Amino acid sequence: MSHEPSIRLVGVSKRFGARQVLRGIDAEVKPGAIVALVGASGSGKTTLLRSMNGLETIDTGQIQIAGHTVTPQPSDAALTALRADVGMVFQDYQLFPHLSVLDNLCLAPQVVRQRPRAEAEKHALALLDQVGLADRHASRPSQLSGGQKQRVALARALAQDVNVLLLDEPTSALDSRTRDEIVGILRNLVKRAAHPLTLLLVTHDLNLAETLSDEVWTLVEGRLAHVAT
Amino acid sequence: MLARKGGYSRGVKVGVWLAGLAATWLAASPAHAADLADVKARGELRWGGDLQGGEPYVFEDEQHPGKIQGFEVEIADALAQKLGVRAKFMQNDWSNLVPALERGDFDVILNGLEETPERRARIRLSAPYYTYGETLTVRAGSPFKTLADLKGKRVGTLNQTVANDMLKASPLEVVLYEGQQEPYMDLAKGRTDAVLLDHVIADRYGCVLPELRCLPDDLARGHYVLGVGNDAPALQEAIDKALASLRESGELERILTRWKLWDARQKLPETVVLAAPVASAAAVTTLAAPVTPAAPPVRHFGRGHALLFLQGALITLLISVLSFALASPLGIALATLRLYTGRPGRWLSAAYVEVFRGTPLLLQLYVLYFGLADVVRLSPLAAAVLGLSLNYGAYEAEVYRGALSSVPHGQTEAARALGLSKWQALRHVVFPQALRTALPAVTNDFVALLKDSSLISVITVVELTKRMTILAVELRDWMTPGLMCAALYFVMSFPLARWARRIERSLEPIQAVEPGAEGEP
Numbered sequence: 180m181s182h183e184p185s186i187r188l189v190g191v192s193k194r195f196g197a198r199q200v201l202r203g204i205d206a207e208v209k210p211g212a213i214v215a216l217v218g219a220s221g222s223g224k225t226t227l228l229r230s231m232n233g234l235e236t237i238d239t240g241q242i243q244i245a246g247h248t249v250t251p252q253p254s255d256a257a258l259t260a261l262r263a264d265v266g267m268v269f270q271d272y273q274l275f276p277h278l279s280v281l282d283n284l285c286l287a288p289q290v291v292r293q294r295p296r297a298e299a300e301k302h303a304l305a306l307l308d309q310v311g312l313a314d315r316h317a318s319r320p321s322q323l324s325g326g327q328k329q330r331v332a333l334a335r336a337l338a339q340d341v342n343v344l345l346l347d348e349p350t351s352a353l354d355s356r357t358r359d360e361i362v363g364i365l366r367n368l369v370k371r372a373a374h375p376l377t378l379l380l381v382t383h384d385l386n387l388a389e390t391l392s393d394e395v396w397t398l399v400e401g402r403l404a405h406v407a408t
Numbered sequence: 409m410l411a412r413k414g415g416y417s418r419g420v421k422v423g424v425w426l427a428g429l430a431a432t433w434l435a436a437s438p439a440h441a442a443d444l445a446d447v448k449a450r451g452e453l454r455w456g457g458d459l460q461g462g463e464p465y466v467f468e469d470e471q472h473p474g475k476i477q478g479f480e481v482e483i484a485d486a487l488a489q490k491l492g493v494r495a496k497f498m499q500n501d502w503s504n505l506v507p508a509l510e511r512g513d514f515d516v517i518l519n520g521l522e523e524t525p526e527r528r529a530r531i532r533l534s535a536p537y538y539t540y541g542e543t544l545t546v547r548a549g550s551p552f553k554t555l556a557d558l559k560g561k562r563v564g565t566l567n568q569t570v571a572n573d574m575l576k577a578s579p580l581e582v583v584l585y586e587g588q589q590e591p592y593m594d595l596a597k598g599r600t601d602a603v604l605l606d607h608v609i610a611d612r613y614g615c616v617l618p619e620l621r622c623l624p625d626d627l628a629r630g631h632y633v634l635g636v637g638n639d640a641p642a643l644q645e646a647i648d649k650a651l652a653s654l655r656e657s658g659e660l661e662r663i664l665t666r667w668k669l670w671d672a673r674q675k676l677p678e679t680v681v682l683a684a685p686v687a688s689a690a691a692v693t694t695l696a697a698p699v700t701p702a703a704p705p706v707r708h709f710g711r712g713h714a715l716l717f718l719q720g721a722l723i724t725l726l727i728s729v730l731s732f733a734l735a736s737p738l739g740i741a742l743a744t745l746r747l748y749t750g751r752p753g754r755w756l757s758a759a760y761v762e763v764f765r766g767t768p769l770l771l772q773l774y775v776l777y778f779g780l781a782d783v784v785r786l787s788p789l790a791a792a793v794l795g796l797s798l799n800y801g802a803y804e805a806e807v808y809r810g811a812l813s814s815v816p817h818g819q820t821e822a823a824r825a826l827g828l829s830k831w832q833a834l835r836h837v838v839f840p841q842a843l844r845t846a847l848p849a850v851t852n853d854f855v856a857l858l859k860d861s862s863l864i865s866v867i868t869v870v871e872l873t874k875r876m877t878i879l880a881v882e883l884r885d886w887m888t889p890g891l892m893c894a895a896l897y898f899v900m901s902f903p904l905a906r907w908a909r910r911i912e913r914s915l916e917p918i919q920a921v922e923p924g925a926e927g928e929p
Contacts, residue, residue: 232825255829263827273822277840286836287826339827 185210185343185377186231190240192401193226200226202401203240208394210342211375213365215388218398224381227398228345231379232265233258245377266336270348273329274320280307280331281316284338291402292339299338306334310364318382325356330364337368342389346380350387358384362391424821442515444491444642453488453495455634456509457519458502460587460874462881462929464614464667465520466497470882473712473719479516479667483498483537486659500868503568504778506531508868511781513788515643517635520606522570527635532644535651537660541626542571543610545603547595547619552602555580555627561601564591570630571604587881589613608669629673643833690928709888713879716888720875721896727792727856729872734797735857736850739804740839742873746809748834757805764802770863772799777867792864800857807853811846812838844912851908855901872896 186208193201200223208214216224231244233253242249247261266381275283284303288294307313310330321326329349336344349365350358369376382388382407387397399406431474447453456818457466457480466478473488476497499516522540523533546552553560564583565571566836572924583600586589591603592614603614604627615622636644654660664670746757764772773795776786786794815838823833862873870878876893880886 234821234825259827259829262825267822267825269818269822269825271818273816273818275819275822275841277838277844286823287828290832290836291827351708 183210184208184243185212185245185375186379187243188240189243191198191227191230191237191242192239193230193235193237195226200401201230201237204401204403206396206403206406208377208379210377211236211369211372212394213369213378213392214380214394215392216379216381216395216396216398217383217385217388222398223401224398225347226231226379228347228379231343231345232267234267259291263339264341265343265345266339266341268329268332268336268347268349270351272320272332274328274331274335276320278319278325279316280312280318280320282332283320284335287335288338303334303338305329306337307370310334326353326360329353329357329361333361333364333368340373341376342374343377343379346378348359348382349380350382350384358387364388365391430519442512442637442643443640444646445641447491447493447515447715451493453484453491453516454498454514455484455502455516455518456505457517458505459499459870460878460881461502461519462588462878464669465607467882468709468716468878470707470712473715479663479669480520482663482666483654483660484518486663487647487650490653492639493648498868499870501866504866504868506635506779509637512785513868514639515637515640516647520608520632522606523633524570524573525630525729531638532636532640534636534644535648536631536633537651537681538608538632538664538669539676540606540608540630540632541673542574542628542630543607543614544623544627545592545595545605545610545614545620546601546623547598547780548619550601550621553623555604559601562599564594564600564603565605566591566609567611568603570628571606574628575604587877589881592617592620607673626673629676648875680734707883709879709883709885709892713883713889714892716875716879717872717892717896720870720872721900723869724858724861724872727789727796727864727869727899728854728861730793731796731800731861732854732898733859734793735804738797738801739806739808742801742805743808743812744806744834747812748830761805764799765806769795769799769860770866773863773867782852788864788868791867792861792869795867796857796861796864800853803853804850807846807849808842811842811849814845815841847908847912851905854904858901859897 182259184207186206188204188206191201191204192199204227216228216360218224226235227344230237230249231242233249236253237249237251237252241251244261245264247257247264249258253261268301274280275286278286281300284306285296285299288299288302290297304313304316307316310333312330313336315323315327315331320331323331333344333349350361353361365378369378378392378393393408395405395406395407396403399405442450459467462465464479466476466480468478469475480553481495481497484495484497500508500513502519505519505521506527507730508514509517516534517519521527521533523536527533535773544555552558555563555574558578558580562581563867564585565573565575566586566588567584571583572584583591583594585594585722588605588609591605594600595603595614596617596619603610605614607626610622614620634647636647651660661670661674665673742757743759745753746761747754773791776795776798777788777791780786818835819831819837819841823837824830828836861871864871872893876889879889883889
């Protein structure tokens with residue numbers, strides 16, 4: 180398992196109408212690696228990230244990720260199984276405003292993994308502790324600051340013991356001090372994970388890409404132009 | 409028959425009445441207008457009338473809420489006795505008595521039903537039990553003496569009466585009323601120029617007002633008869649026989665005299681009196697009325713009336729709550745169909761909403777209760793709840809559609825990204841947020857339904873507003889019952905609005921970020 184790549188892209192292409200967004204991408208990510216995906220606006224980096232868990236469908240090629248395979252016509256069941264093993268953090272967090280912080284974390288483990296409430300809660304509280312928010316478990320998302328929301332979103336994405344974490348612009352809405360906190364937490368999470376946790380993050384922030392990641396991929400007009408290690 | 413002098417306490421009576429209500433609810437009405445054999449087998453002659461008709465026909469006994477009296481009550485009792493059964497009164501909106509008879513809600517109509525060729529063509533009519541004259545009432549000092557004098561003027565009467573038919577045939581403007589006191593009130597106030605109605609009504613409600621004068625000559629005469637179902641020839645025959653026997657024995661005269669209704673008109677030969685305009689004025693003037701009916705005694709609002717009001721309010725509340733409890737899931741289902749399924753589901757949902765929102769609730773109630781009577785026979789309360797919930801389901805569907813659409817798509821995506829299925833995402837993420845958005849509009853609709861439920865009186869349910877109109881006619885006062893009615897509606901809707909507001913607040917996330925939260929490690 181640990182020598183198999185965590186993510187493998189084979190000839191991945193995608194077009195929106197007349198615009199070819201991804202043009203035959205081939206790449207691999209080792210388990211436990213942190214990869215930053217950079218590129219100009221419209222270079223296709225967010226589309227590539229969203230293809231990884233099937234939020235966008237690809238036209239040709241395939242994506243192997245966390246032991247699952249995404250094809251151009253994935254079944255609903257295959258996607259659901261994949262998504263339970265691949266976490267995602269959205270640029271605007273998308274916390275559930277009607278649920279407490281704790282319930283935001285417990286929802287998927289209870290509904291998708293059918294875990295008992297007590298078990299889900301225990302795991303969620305441990306995760307909140309790791310991101311430094313154990314004392315805010317009863318708060319509503321609207322009561323949190325931007326950095327706190329980002330940390331809850333991270334914890335929610337990890338609550339199902341995922342192998343891969345996808346992050347869309349994780350620091351774009353944060354001030355520099357909060358950004359540094361998030362970077363520290365991400366590093367810590369990867370280091371302390373019980374099994375190798377692979378991170379794939381889309382960012383505009385070259386500084387973040389260089390300080391945090393093991394590899395930087397640059398997308399230019401839908402092609403992987405440059406891979407730096 | 410309802411015992412008119414009962415010894416129970418009021419509490420027991422209300423209890424019995426509520427039990428009866430529940431029974432009515434559960435029991436579907438019988439399959440068709442019953443013939444004599446059915447009536448005898450049942451041991452009950454069910455007769456339909458409208459309590460709003462008031463004195464002297466059939467009206468509630470103010471001393472004994474739930475009990476009724478009137479000359480038609482006594483005639484019904486006497487007829488039932490001749491048939492060897494008990495009489496049972498069935499409340500029904502007056503203007504719908506004929507369709508309700510055809511629907512099988514009761515065996516006979518006995519409520520000032522006038523004999524006309526049109527009615528005879530539609531249902532069976534019995535021999536007459538009373539001869540009435542059409543009395544023209546004008547303001548004292550008014551020059552009008554005939555319908556011809558009233559050319560172009562406004563003349564009041566009741567709907568579905570011979571008087572209305574006569575007025576429609578004349579070149580004047582007809583003003584229609586629901587109760588028999590209102591036409592005279594409007595005439596006294598100068599809103600109309602005359603009123604044409606049966607002398608039974610005119611003598612009691614019009615001629616007694618000092619501002620008004622009743623013209624001595626009948627403009628026409630006609631008969632009150634019983635209406636019997638078309639498929640009940642034996643019942644009609646038995647009733648005609650019983651009526652003849654009551655007439656011969658003098659019992660009919662005794663009943664009519666007791667109610668100050670017996671007069672010379674009752675002794676006129678049959679042939680003279682077929683609701684035709686009276687040819688010679690002389691024939692009429694010879695009729696010196698042996699008794700002068702007085703106005704019905706003035707009644708005052710009492711404890712009995714208050715209890716009746718509470719009953720009405722309870723029915724309104726019960727029906728509204730049940731209807732809304734059905735309308736809400738229906739609306740959610742329709743909205744879900746519209747937003748989250750394929751073309752057939754979307755189309756079906758949109759069509760439902762347009763049909764039920766685009767046609768009047770009143771029409772839907774009529775169709776459910778009368779129109780579909782041959783296919784499915786609903787009890788009045790079941791039809792009321794079904795009609796209101798089907799109608800309000802359409803409105804709720806739009807409320808929930810708007811609320812569901814207002815939840816950002818990113819929320820669904822976040823739920824799907826966590827591995828939730830489409831329906832799990834709806835159930836756990838989209839619906840809870842939509843319900844909160846929908847709550848103010850939903851509360852608003854419930855309050856609207858509470859008041860719209862007054863429409864169900866057309867399908868025989870006596871709810872709060874109908875109770876108010878019945879009592880207003882009986883008390884000859886619209887202010888006290890009106891205020892009482894308004895107060896009860898308010899008492900029912902206001903706490904609900906408050907309660908909904910409280911729930912809304914508890915669901916609302918606190919918008920402000922706590923002090924110091926920003927940038928805190």
